[in-house]
Amino acid sequence: MHIVDMLKIEYIIGDLESKNKREVLQEIPKVFLIDHSHMDIDRMTAILLDRENLGSTGIGEGIALPHGKMPGLDETLISFGRSHDGISFDSLDGKPAHLFFLVMAPENSTGIHLKLLARLSKMLKDSAFRKRLLEARTKGEIFASIAQKDAALQA
Numbered sequence: 001m002h003i004v005d006m007l008k009i010e011y012i013i014g015d016l017e018s019k020n021k022r023e024v025l026q027e028i029p030k031v032f033l034i035d036h037s038h039m040d041i042d043r044m045t046a047i048l049l050d051r052e053n054l055g056s057t058g059i060g061e062g063i064a065l066p067h068g069k070m071p072g073l074d075e076t077l078i079s080f081g082r083s084h085d086g087i088s089f090d091s092l093d094g095k096p097a098h099l100f101f102l103v104m105a106p107e108n109s110t111g112i113h114l115k116l117l118a119r120l121s122k123m124l125k126d127s128a129f130r131k132r133l134l135e136a137r138t139k140g141e142i143f144a145s146i147a148q149k150d151a152a153l154q155a
Helices: 020-032 041-054 110-124 125-133 138-155
Strands: 007-013 057-060 068-071 079-085 098-104
Touching: 007 020, 007 041, 007 068, 020 079, 020 098, 020 110, 041 098, 057 125, 068 110, 079 125, 079 138, 098 110, 110 125, 110 138, 125 138
Parallel strands: 007 079, 068 098
Antiparallel strands: 079 098
């Protein structure tokens, strides 16, 4: 299972406009409308907010991994957003989040969902990788960095 099998370059936002957690959880899912024009983004945002109410997905080190399971979804989707300024996300370390990987999975996909979150966490433990994501100038560079790190985990 590779991150880049579910993340498309079109699902990357290199410069988020959001200023707070709610706005992030509304902005990032909108990229899925590119391929899923009938997707209920408001419902997806509500699912993500419900998950945040259980405990923040801001894991620290400038990273947030918002995620949820959505009824009616037939494939797992991953998107990425970046905020140069950082956004308060109730992170475990109290610092703003800059890098956001959103994972939305079908309602019955617990195993895949958890494996993807674990894989992303493992990738993001690498400070040089986080730095490359922060410094990338284009969506293409962001995607290439993610693909390279994803492939390196297979080696």
